[in-house]
Amino acid sequence: MDKLSVLIASDSFKGSVSSLGIADLLEQGIHRVVPDCEVRKFAIADGGEGTVEAIVSGVGGEMREVEVSGPLGDTVCAHYGFIGEDTAILEMAEASGITLIEQNSDNALRASTWGVGQVMLDAIDHGAKRIYIGLGGSATSDGGAGMAKALGIRFLNADGEDIPCGLVGLGELASIDCSQMTDKLDGVEVVALTDVTSPLTGPDGAVCVFGPQKGIPADQTTHFDAWMARYAEIMNATVGRAVDAVPGSGAAGGLGAALVAFCGARIQRGIETLLDLIGLEDAMDGVDLVITGEGRMDSQSAFGKAPIGVAKRAKRHGIPVVAVVGGRADDLGTVYDEGIDLVLSIATGPITLAESIAHADTLVPIAGENAIRALLLGSKLRAEHESQEASAIFSAA
Numbered sequence: 001m002d003k004l005s006v007l008i009a010s011d012s013f014k015g016s017v018s019s020l021g022i023a024d025l026l027e028q029g030i031h032r033v034v035p036d037c038e039v040r041k042f043a044i045a046d047g048g049e050g051t052v053e054a055i056v057s058g059v060g061g062e063m064r065e066v067e068v069s070g071p072l073g074d075t076v077c078a079h080y081g082f083i084g085e086d087t088a089i090l091e092m093a094e095a096s097g098i099t100l101i102e103q104n105s106d107n108a109l110r111a112s113t114w115g116v117g118q119v120m121l122d123a124i125d126h127g128a129k130r131i132y133i134g135l136g137g138s139a140t141s142d143g144g145a146g147m148a149k150a151l152g153i154r155f156l157n158a159d160g161e162d163i164p165c166g167l168v169g170l171g172e173l174a175s176i177d178c179s180q181m182t183d184k185l186d187g188v189e190v191v192a193l194t195d196v197t198s199p200l201t202g203p204d205g206a207v208c209v210f211g212p213q214k215g216i217p218a219d220q221t222t223h224f225d226a227w228m229a230r231y232a233e234i235m236n237a238t239v240g241r242a243v244d245a246v247p248g249s250g251a252a253g254g255l256g257a258a259l260v261a262f263c264g265a266r267i268q269r270g271i272e273t274l275l276d277l278i279g280l281e282d283a284m285d286g287v288d289l290v291i292t293g294e295g296r297m298d299s300q301s302a303f304g305k306a307p308i309g310v311a312k313r314a315k316r317h318g319i320p321v322v323a324v325v326g327g328r329a330d331d332l333g334t335v336y337d338e339g340i341d342l343v344l345s346i347a348t349g350p351i352t353l354a355e356s357i358a359h360a361d362t363l364v365p366i367a368g369e370n371a372i373r374a375l376l377l378g379s380k381l382r383a384e385h386e387s388q389e390a391s392a393i394f395s396a397a
């Protein structure tokens, strides 16, 4: 048999192991079973945390860092990348991410995307003519107003005064003044890479669906969604377009909407664009097995999340796909329908989430062993089946 080749492209296990960390651990397990197996490892992400690292490590590029305003106004150091001379890769979570502040209702209402605008300006000052910006994993629900403020746009109350930062300010918004917007964005293409297709407002929108994870009390989401709806109405009227209805406008607390409205951004599915940029499909040439994964897989995973994006591309090449996951729902029918052949949970026995996270270094390699054993088992069964067919043909002749 030719040397086996496995491609690993797993999303991170959020709060536990990074995307490349999972790939390294799976590789250890694979080599315990097949020491000379060729392993091709890729970092992936869906637009949220890890997007810059995945693209810059996959394509080759340079990292930069810049000090900007964090979600609550204190200074944070945001990392972003350049691939080529004029293409910057940003991740909004670097400036305004959920991991940067404590989740409570006060913080959720005050958190602003101002720092995201500052990172964009820094990228332009360093030559960016195209900006890919990953949206997801945000602490914010300001509809991207903070980002727009950093670009010079003014958000005013009925008395013509600037409103406060954060969702809290949108409650008193009366008008938006774009007359002093910087001209630095002229001729700059902005592409927003979203982790969700949510609209800006309503029961499926930024506040109702993602507000509670940021600290907005679940029983107050409808109240604050009405503020976002008001913002949407004024924003639409200002730019002459129904921005709030664009799929993905609700990503990253509504930053998607502001990028479309004020920066002319195109919204694309993060995982699909990332896989195109890193050329994952080309790397699948000659591969016997693709391993993907995520922290927890459920029926929602079928709706365009990272492992499904990987699986769909593997299927175009007829390659079997195993997903290694920290936890899973019982019913994964939709996931199997989308191209994943086998889901392996890393748990080896009754275990709490905390134990699973603490022992990921041991458990993930075991799942790697199991994945490669599943491939070997499949090959063995196929060989036996083929030899039975051959002997049936032989005896019939």
Ligand SMILES: Nc1ncnc2c1ncn2[C@@H]1O[C@H](COP(=O)(O)OP(=O)(O)OP(=O)(O)O)[C@@H](O)[C@H]1O
Residues within 6 Å of the ligand: 011, 012, 013, 014, 015, 016, 017, 046, 048, 195, 294, 295, 296, 297, 305, 325, 326, 327, 353, 356, 357, 358, 360
């Ligand atoms: N080592 C681990 N063992 C078991 N479960 C884990 C482990 N690490 C993470 N998880 C589970 O995965 C969940 C996070 O899911 P996941 O990594 O798929 O991210 P997500 O929040 O769904 O974001 P995304 O939309 O990017 O997939 C955690 O809340 C936890 O339940």
Ligand SMILES: O=C(O)[C@H](O)CO
Residues within 6 Å of the ligand: 048, 135, 136, 137, 138, 139, 195, 196, 210, 250, 251, 252, 253
């Ligand atoms: O940041 C958020 O609000 C979620 O990740 C959806 O984009």
